[in-house]
Amino acid sequence: MIRLSATGIALPGRLGPTDIALRAGELTLLVGPNGAGKTTLLRGMARIGAARGACRIDGFDVGTLGPANRARHLGYLPASRDMDWPLTARDLIALGQIDPSKEAIAAMLERVGAGAFGDRRVDRLSTGERARILLARALINAPSALLLDEPVANLDPLWQLRVLDIVKAEARRGAAVLATVHDLDLARAHAARILVIAGGRIVADGPPETALSDRILAETFGIARSGDGWVIA
Amino acid sequence: MMPRVWFVAIIIALLFAAGASLLLPFEGLPRLIASDPSLATTIAIEIRLPRTALALFYGAMLGGAGAAIQALFANPLASPDITGASGGAALGAVVTGYLFGFAGPFGLATGGVIGALLALVLLLSLAGSHAETATLLLAGIAISAVTSALTTLSLALAPSPFAFYDAYDWLMGSLVDRSRNQALFAIAPILLSLILLRRDARALDTLALGEEAAASMGYDLRTLQRRVIVTVAVGIGASVAICGAVGFIGLVAPVFARRLTRGHPGRAIGPAALIGALLLTTADLLVRAAPEGRILPIGVVTAMLGAPFFLWLVARMRWDIRS
Numbered sequence: 051m052i053r054l055s056a057t058g059i060a061l062p063g064r065l066g067p068t069d070i071a072l073r074a075g076e077l078t079l080l081v082g083p084n085g086a087g088k089t090t091l092l093r094g095m096a097r098i099g100a101a102r103g104a105c106r107i108d109g110f111d112v113g114t115l116g117p118a119n120r121a122r123h124l125g126y127l128p129a130s131r132d133m134d135w136p137l138t139a140r141d142l143i144a145l146g147q148i149d150p151s152k153e154a155i156a157a158m159l160e161r162v163g164a165g166a167f168g169d170r171r172v173d174r175l176s177t178g179e180r181a182r183i184l185l186a187r188a189l190i191n192a193p194s195a196l197l198l199d200e201p202v203a204n205l206d207p208l209w210q211l212r213v214l215d216i217v218k219a220e221a222r223r224g225a226a227v228l229a230t231v232h233d234l235d236l237a238r239a240h241a242a243r244i245l246v247i248a249g250g251r252i253v254a255d256g257p258p259e260t261a262l263s264d265r266i267l268a269e270t271f272g273i274a275r276s277g278d279g280w281v282i283a
Numbered sequence: 284m285m286p287r288v289w290f291v292a293i294i295i296a297l298l299f300a301a302g303a304s305l306l307l308p309f310e311g312l313p314r315l316i317a318s319d320p321s322l323a324t325t326i327a328i329e330i331r332l333p334r335t336a337l338a339l340f341y342g343a344m345l346g347g348a349g350a351a352i353q354a355l356f357a358n359p360l361a362s363p364d365i366t367g368a369s370g371g372a373a374l375g376a377v378v379t380g381y382l383f384g385f386a387g388p389f390g391l392a393t394g395g396v397i398g399a400l401l402a403l404v405l406l407l408s409l410a411g412s413h414a415e416t417a418t419l420l421l422a423g424i425a426i427s428a429v430t431s432a433l434t435t436l437s438l439a440l441a442p443s444p445f446a447f448y449d450a451y452d453w454l455m456g457s458l459v460d461r462s463r464n465q466a467l468f469a470i471a472p473i474l475l476s477l478i479l480l481r482r483d484a485r486a487l488d489t490l491a492l493g494e495e496a497a498a499s500m501g502y503d504l505r506t507l508q509r510r511v512i513v514t515v516a517v518g519i520g521a522s523v524a525i526c527g528a529v530g531f532i533g534l535v536a537p538v539f540a541r542r543l544t545r546g547h548p549g550r551a552i553g554p555a556a557l558i559g560a561l562l563l564t565t566a567d568l569l570v571r572a573a574p575e576g577r578i579l580p581i582g583v584v585t586a587m588l589g590a591p592f593f594l595w596l597v598a599r600m601r602w603d604i605r606s
Contacts, residue, residue, distance in 0.1 A: 098498040117489075117501040126499030134357040135491045136546040145492055146500065171546070187492065197499075 053226035054195040059094035059103035061087075065250040067103070070095065072195065072226035077218055079237045080230045081262075082247035083271055088230045089129055091247060092197045095228070096126045107195045107226075121148050125188035129199040131180050136171045139164055139183045146187035154190065161216065162186045163209070177204045185213065189220065196220055198229035202236065214240045234271075234280075238262055246270055289543050293557045297339070300564040304335040307571065333466035337458045338564040341522045342532055344473040346559020347552050348515045349533030350540055351480045354487035354548035355511050359541075360416055360596065362533035363399075363519045367426030369530070371402025372516075372523035373453045374430040374437070381441035388468035388525060395524030396472070400516035402426050407512065416600070455582030456529035458567055469525035476518025480552050483511055487549030529582045531589020532559050532566075538596065562588075 054072040059065065065087040072078055082088050094101030097113040105112040107123040115123065137145070143155050159168045162182040172180050181204045188196065201217060202210040210233075218240065221227045228245075231237050237244055237258065244261035246254035248270040254261040267273055267283070274283040305327065306312055312331075315323040349362040356366075363369045375398020380386040385394070409422040434453055438446045451457075486507050489497045498504055540555035541548060566584040573579040 093495070096499045098495055115501055117486075120499070120501030124499060126496065128493055128495035128499070130493055130495065132493070133491075134493075135541075135548050137491060138545065141545055141547065142492065145489055146496070184496075187496070 053224075054095070054105065054107045054228075056095045056105040057103060059091060059101055059105070061090050061094060061099075061101040063250075065090045065094065065101065068094075068252055070228070070245070070252075072228055074194075074224050074226055075221050076243060077221040077227045077229070077241055078243045078245060079241035080228060080245045080247060081232070081234060081237050082230075086247045086270075087250040088247055089199055090250070092126075092199050092228070092230065096124060096197050098126070118148055121146065121191050121193065123194050125191065125193040125196045125198075127185055127188040127196075127198040127201055129203075131177050131184060131204060133172045133180065136173050138169050139172055139175070139186075140168045142172050142183055143187050143190050147190045149191075158186045158190055161189075163212065178206060178209065181205060182209065182213070185216070189216070192220075192223065192225075194225055196225055196227045196229070198227070200231065201229050202231060202233070210236065234262060234267075286543060290554075290557075293554075293561060297557065297561050297564065300561060300568065301335050301339060303568055304338060304564055305331050307568070329463060330460070333461045333463050334458050334567070335564070337461055337466050337469060337522075337526055338567040339560045340470045340473045341458070341526050341529065342536075342560040342563025343477060343556035344518045344522050344559070345529065345533040345563065346536030346540065347477045347480055347556035348519050349535075349559070350537035350548065350552040350555035351483070351487065351511050351515055352533070353537050354490060354551070355508060356410075356419060357490065357548075358416055358419055359538060360534070360593075360600075361419060361423075362531075362537075363515065364427070364528060364530040364533055365420065365423045366406050367402040367423050367430060368399045368406075368515065368519050369523050369528035369533075370427045370430030370434070371405075372396070372399035372520040373528045374398045374434045375401070375520065376524035377434050377437045377441075377453055381443065381446050382437055388465045391524040392468045392472065392521040393524075394520075395522075396517050396520030398430075399520035399523065400513065402430060403512045403516055407508070451580050453527045455580035456527035456585075457578075458526055458570075458581055459578065461525060465525050469522045472521035473518045476514050477552075477556055479514045480511065480518075483507060483514075484549040484552050487511070487552070488547050489549075491546075491548055527582070529563065529585055531585045531593065532562050534596075535589050535592050536562060538592075 051074045052071050053074040056070045058067045060067040068091060080088050093099050094103055095105045097105055110123055112124060140155055143158060159165050162185060164182055172183055185201055202213050205213060217227055244258050245252055246261055246266055253270055254266045272283050273280045312323060345363060352361045352366060353359055372395040375394040376391045379394025380391045405426055406422050410418045431454055435450050438450045486502050489502055494504055536559035537551055537555040539558050540551040543554050544551045566581055569584050570579045570581050
């Protein structure tokens with residue numbers, strides 16, 4: 051079932067007109083070189099900023115949904131981990147929550163391994179700890195679609211895997227999930243579907259074996275496989 | 284909201300300050316009530332009440348607007364005076380009143396609102412909505428410098444030979460000898476402004492998650508930004524037009540208020556208004572402690588109390604960055 055359908059997402063100079071459909075229960079990872087347009091695409095799908103186009107989640111036009119409804123349908127994790135105000139982790143998650151529930155926040159804190167620092171100020175947490183709190187904020191309403199900009203950035207190896215598990219669990223619950231990652235091995239191991247973006251357009255879309263073929267890796271990233279690692283192509 | 288015990292404590296302190304503001308010195312008014320009740324009533328209603336009410340409401344406006352501006356710019360060092368809004372309002376009022384000749388409270392208030400609005404729009408276009416502290420402060424300093432120079436110049440060029448002596452009132456603020464009518468032209472816009480700002484408290488809190496996260500939750504940031512800036516300009520513009528520019532309360536009150544709202548910048552608007560009212564009323568009591576015949580501008584008192592606090596805030600931010 052198509053859960054999210056974005057059409058004509060475009061930003062002149064950054065991203066050519068792009069159509070994407072995400073199915074319920076599917077984890078799609080978006081990869082591409084720096085400046086390829088990953089964040090622009092995600093922001094455009096979330097209808098943030100100046101990008102043109104339209105995005106529907108469960109048939110609802112994201113751009114016209116008001117604050118209460120939009121957060122039910124869409125969870126968005128921005129790439130920035132900066133916080134301006136000295137809020138506690140618990141309060142930060144509550145700010146993203148539509149139906150206030152302390153129990154739900156406590157459970158979410160446990161889920162992202164933050165039970166011990168729920169009452170600490172987020173501006174005094176490490177970047178990785180803060181990243182998990184911000185992810186928790188995006189997940190707290192159990193939205194039907196998740197657009198996550200680098201959910202595993204800044205995380206240690208264990209938490210990269212745990213966050214991918216969390217994201218996969220979200221997909222199993224029925225959400226459509228699109229997340230950007232830089233680690234191609236991680237992408238290959240965990241995604242059912244991979245989108246490769248380069249120069250502001252999608253150049254490959256499919257299961258890891260085809261989307262991350264040697265030709266595409268060389269053309270878009272300029273790298274090639276060598277044994278267990280990577281070399282410059 | 285803030286803890287109830289603090290709320291009650293602030294309200295009690297406010298009542299004491301307002302009561303003292305109405306009655307001090309104690310030997311004066313009570314004795315007059317006994318000897319000449321009608322004169323006492325006239326003094327209380329025509330002189331004391333407008334001054335006390337202006338101190339309460341202007342203080343509340345400065346605190347509330349400071350909290351809203353800080354939330355909007357995501358910066359604890361923003362405030363009506365530092366962003367140049369108060370300076371712009373003073374300039375707008377002076378130009379309207381002294382050069383264009385619309386010296387009634389309505390003319391002054393309108394000029395003040397336009398001046399404050401222009402200053403804030405200029406600041407936003409210079410510094411951007413999520414400015415670095417340095418950019419925000421520099422843009423604010425530049426706007427304040429220009430507006431205070433132009434205010435002084437306008438007063439020097441004004442047809443009235445006494446206009447220049449009013450410069451202190453405009454640049455440093457004064458609550459003395461305002462009529463009930465004048466006070467109403469400040470208080471009505473202040474009430475409107477504070478009510479509207481409180482309605483945006485939740486959206487401004489959400490903005491604490493960052494502009495992108497707030498936008499992804501469906502908050503229209505450009506509309507919010509415009510609405511807050513126009514609302515602040517209405518309240519600050521009208522109150523500065525009646526009382527002149529008073530510094531530092533808009534900076535200090537929100538910092539204390541956020542300690543009562545666990546760091547939430549939006550819901551600090553209400554508490555910041557209460558704390559601002561308390562601070563300005565207290566500052567006005569200090570002004571009245573000046574020696575007989577001397578007039579102490581209220582802005583001097585708030586600056587002497589507020590400037591060290593500002594320095595402490597800057598030092599603490601630096602310390603936070605280094606640690």
